Amino acid sequence: MARRRATAMAMVRTPLGASAVVLLTAMIALAVFAPVLWGEPAAAIDTDAIQQGPSADHLLGTDALGRDIFYRVLVASRLSLGLALGATLLGVVVGTLLGTAPSVLPRRAGRLVTAGVNIAVAFPGLLLALFFAVIFGVGTTGAMLAIGLATAPSFARLTQTLSASVAGLDYVAAARIAGVSRIRILLRHILPNIAEPLVVNATIGAGASLLAFAGLSFLGIGVQAPSYDWGRLLGEGLNRIYTNPAAALGPGLAVVVAGLAFNLFGETLAAVVGQRKPEPRVGVLPEPAPIADGPADSDAVLQVEDLRVSFPSAAGWTTPVRGVSFSVHAGEAVGVVGESGSGKSLTALAVSRLIESPGVVTAARLDFIGVPLLSTPERELRTLLGTSLAMVFQDPTTSFNPTRRIGRQLAEAAEEHQGLSRGKALALAVRKLQAVRVPAAERRARQYPHEFSGGMRQRAMIGMGLMGTPKLVIADEPTTALDVTVQRQVLRLLAQVRSDTQAAIMLISHDITIVSQTCDRVLVMYAGRIVEDLPVDRLHTAARHPYTRALLDVVPDLDTDRHQPLGVIPGRPPEPGHLPAGCAFAARCAFASEQCRGEDPLLLDVGGSHRVACWHPVVTVEDRALTAGGAR
Numbered sequence: 001m002a003r004r005r006a007t008a009m010a011m012v013r014t015p016l017g018a019s020a021v022v023l024l025t026a027m028i029a030l031a032v033f034a035p036v037l038w039g040e041p042a043a044a045i046d047t048d049a050i051q052q053g054p055s056a057d058h059l060l061g062t063d064a065l066g067r068d069i070f071y072r073v074l075v076a077s078r079l080s081l082g083l084a085l086g087a088t089l090l091g092v093v094v095g096t097l098l099g100t101a102p103s104v105l106p107r108r109a110g111r112l113v114t115a116g117v118n119i120a121v122a123f124p125g126l127l128l129a130l131f132f133a134v135i136f137g138v139g140t141t142g143a144m145l146a147i148g149l150a151t152a153p154s155f156a157r158l159t160q161t162l163s164a165s166v167a168g169l170d171y172v173a174a175a176r177i178a179g180v181s182r183i184r185i186l187l188r189h190i191l192p193n194i195a196e197p198l199v200v201n202a203t204i205g206a207g208a209s210l211l212a213f214a215g216l217s218f219l220g221i222g223v224q225a226p227s228y229d230w231g232r233l234l235g236e237g238l239n240r241i242y243t244n245p246a247a248a249l250g251p252g253l254a255v256v257v258a259g260l261a262f263n264l265f266g267e268t269l270a271a272v273v274g275q276r277k278p279e280p281r282v283g284v285l286p287e288p289a290p291i292a293d294g295p296a297d298s299d300a301v302l303q304v305e306d307l308r309v310s311f312p313s314a315a316g317w318t319t320p321v322r323g324v325s326f327s328v329h330a331g332e333a334v335g336v337v338g339e340s341g342s343g344k345s346l347t348a349l350a351v352s353r354l355i356e357s358p359g360v361v362t363a364a365r366l367d368f369i370g371v372p373l374l375s376t377p378e379r380e381l382r383t384l385l386g387t388s389l390a391m392v393f394q395d396p397t398t399s400f401n402p403t404r405r406i407g408r409q410l411a412e413a414a415e416e417h418q419g420l421s422r423g424k425a426l427a428l429a430v431r432k433l434q435a436v437r438v439p440a441a442e443r444r445a446r447q448y449p450h451e452f453s454g455g456m457r458q459r460a461m462i463g464m465g466l467m468g469t470p471k472l473v474i475a476d477e478p479t480t481a482l483d484v485t486v487q488r489q490v491l492r493l494l495a496q497v498r499s500d501t502q503a504a505i506m507l508i509s510h511d512i513t514i515v516s517q518t519c520d521r522v523l524v525m526y527a528g529r530i531v532e533d534l535p536v537d538r539l540h541t542a543a544r545h546p547y548t549r550a551l552l553d554v555v556p557d558l559d560t561d562r563h564q565p566l567g568v569i570p571g572r573p574p575e576p577g578h579l580p581a582g583c584a585f586a587a588r589c590a591f592a593s594e595q596c597r598g599e600d601p602l603l604l605d606v607g608g609s610h611r612v613a614c615w616h617p618v619v620t621v622e623d624r625a626l627t628a629g630g631a632r
């Protein structure tokens with residue numbers, strides 16, 4: 001809420017937001033006070049001043065009864081704005097009722113309503129308004145009913161579309177399973193979640209209603225004398241456009257300004273609700289890492305030095321990835337483990353250049369096959385990353401576009417980056433689906449993602465990565481959403497891809513067992529930093545960081561006492577915005593000292609391709625063996 005309020009304040013300070021608020025406030029003030037202040041002079045008939053042009057006494061001249069047009073324009077604001085708002089309200093209420101009816105009514109009745117709305121939407125709004133105006137009769141009430149009902153179908157369609165997008169979500173399904181009635185689901189779960197876009201559209205719609213009223217009154221089937229709105233004044237003024245253009249310009253300008261006020265306000269509201277603008281950047285962005293001047297590792301597929309990822313928040317910049325350094329070599333499989341929130345995915349996204357603004361990525365070095373990713377133009381990077389980097393995401397259900405066939409989605413990258421024809425790219429896609437062991441690949445390539453099982457979709461995703469010649473496959477929790485048997489198939493497939501193509505693999509997982517079975521090396525991350533980096537074959541005997549040891553200790557094995565509860569690491573990792581001064585793990589560490597709480601340890605090389613960041617590294621089996629060997 002506070003965040004939304006901060007965004008609203010920031011929007012009001014932009015030229016668009018400020019103009020919207022000023023114009024709307026002026027319009028509302030006019031509608032409230034003008035009839036009280038100038039109602040009398042606006043109605044006063046002066047037979048000595050009939051149809052005069054603009055003068056000091058009458059700024060916009062006078063009408064056929066000598067009444068002051070300027071005052072009449074000001075006074076007409078109440079009726080004009082009132083009618084526009086009334087019609088919009090009517091349109092929104094009727095539209096929302098029609099739009100939500102299909103989810104409450106029995107199926108057949110619901111379909112009838114939907115069909116009716118679809119037909120009504122196809123009619124031009126003004127034509128509908130004219131049709132209703134004839135039915136309800138000429139006059140103020142008739143015009144309001146006509147315009148209100150004419151705007152209802154588009155709101156009904158909007159409500160239907162928005163409701164459909166919410167109705168498929170899990171919490172609505174959960175409420176349905178719990179036996180909650182349809183009306184209650186509608187009121188509690190659907191309407192509150194679509195209210196914001198409806199309000200935004202209603203505000204913009206009020207501007208359109210205002211114009212529609214002006215149109216009806218101008219045509220003579222809207223507001224009737226002695227009442228008058230801007231449309232009516234415009235119609236009267238246009239009759240004398242050659243003798244006194246100001247008589248038409250005045251009400252015309254009022255319609256434009258009020259329409260602008262509604263539209264600008266709607267746009268501002270949309271920006272606040274949708275937060276289209278980036279968050280205000282409070283505080284100072286942490287200093288970027290100085291560019292590395294040492295020689296690059298020519299054997300490395302990926303070389304990362306002092307990688308930092310920062311995001312602005314209401315309380316200032318937070319840096320969830322705080323100086324990560326590692327290299328990945330050709331054909332190597334590197335696992336990244338750590339609890340949820342340790343920065344594993346952000347590291348992977350930063351490497352793939354997928355961190356969007358307002359996130360900021362800096363690094364002393366971020367080289368992929370020798371190309372500096374942070375300084376190479378986006379257009380060049382697209383082809384490089386599109387052909388040489390493959391990404392496999394956690395959720396196979398959302399990895400593909402549900403509306404396009406799998407084969408076409410695979411072929412797209414080859415058409416784009418390798419310049420293959422449509423047919424050749426599709427044939428390549430089928431071969432790649434075969435390579436990742438999708439059965440009946442030719443037939444499957446013509447299917448949509450929902451026709452694939454989760455495991456098959458994940459294999460197809462790996463196949464998509466193989467459409468180029470990947471030098472690195474980044475797999476972010478690729479098996480978390482799959483059952484154990486399918487998990488094993490996907491991991492085996494990744495291993496096969498690695499041996500067939502010599503591609504390096506970066507496997508992100510919260511499961512240290514999966515990493516130790518699949519990778520050569522493991523990077524252990526905690527609170528946005530690598531705290532240990534060591535070869536997997538020495539993980540159990542040589543891991544020195546208390547956090548790595550804790551991760552290993554909580555994995556049950558054959559000796560684990562089944563009568564005891566499963567082990568957990570006590571405490572929780574710190575939030576990126578609330579990091580302690582010293583070692584981030586100190587609060588959960590049994591070995592923590594004053595030094596740990598005051599100074600953050602650096603990740604230091606301890607020999608044997610092993611790095612650790614700890615003031616009090618654990619004595620390991622290897623250390624004990626070495627000491628015993630030395631004593632002998």
Ligand SMILES: Nc1ncnc2c1ncn2[C@@H]1O[C@H](COP(=O)(O)OP(=O)(O)OP(=O)(O)O)[C@@H](O)[C@H]1O
Binds near residue numbers: 575
């Ligand atoms: N767009 C963002 N804006 C602000 N903070 C973010 C953003 N994305 C991630 N974070 C924060 O960065 C931290 C690290 O997130 P990340 O997704 O990298 O963790 P992770 O180790 O991959 O965890 P998980 O296993 O749950 O995916 C988290 O605390 C998260 O809240």
